Amino acid sequence: MAQLVQVVGAVLILLAYAAAQFSLLDQRSRTYLVLNLLGAVVLTALAWRERQWGFLLLEGVWTLISLWGLIQVTRRSPAAVASALGRGARFAYRLRHGPRLPSDDPLEERPQAEEEGA
Numbered sequence: 416m417a418q419l420v421q422v423v424g425a426v427l428i429l430l431a432y433a434a435a436q437f438s439l440l441d442q443r444s445r446t447y448l449v450l451n452l453l454g455a456v457v458l459t460a461l462a463w464r465e466r467q468w469g470f471l472l473l474e475g476v477w478t479l480i481s482l483w484g485l486i487q488v489t490r491r492s493p494a495a496v497a498s499a500l501g502r503g504a505r506f507a508y509r510l511r512h513g514p515r516l517p518s519d520d521p522l523e524e525r526p527q528a529e530e531e532g533a
Contacts, residue, residue, distance in 0.1 A: 417461060424457030428477075445488055452481040 431450035434440035440447045455478040462471035 417464075420457060421461050424454045424461070427451070427454030427457070429454075443484070443488060445485065448481050448485040448488060452478060452485060455481055 427450045431440065431447045431454070435442045435447060455474050459471060459474040459478050462468075462474050
């Protein structure tokens with residue numbers, strides 16, 4: 416059972432990392448930070464239980480950094496939080512439809528086109 420829990424923790428961290436690498440998730444988003452935090456907490460607890468000190472150091476620091484980042488995100492201004500929520504909508508869209516170029520993203524804000532002949 417401990418092995419299964421360990422794999423789940425690792426998958427959470429790897430999912431966040433892969434999503435960030437494929438531009439599906441911003442590394443400063445709550446989703447990214449929560450996935451990292453949950454995965455790191457699970458792995459930290461297992462490392463403590465198994466007395467794996469190097470692994471405990473790695474995952475303990477990973478947990479603290481993820482927690483710090485999550486606290487910073489929650490302290491943002493309302494405008495920044497609204498912007499983060501907008502990124503969440505783009506993330507959900509990209510999960511369904513795959514990564515696209517920014518110009519192909521219907522959720523991406525575009526400047527108003529100038530009228531012809533002006």
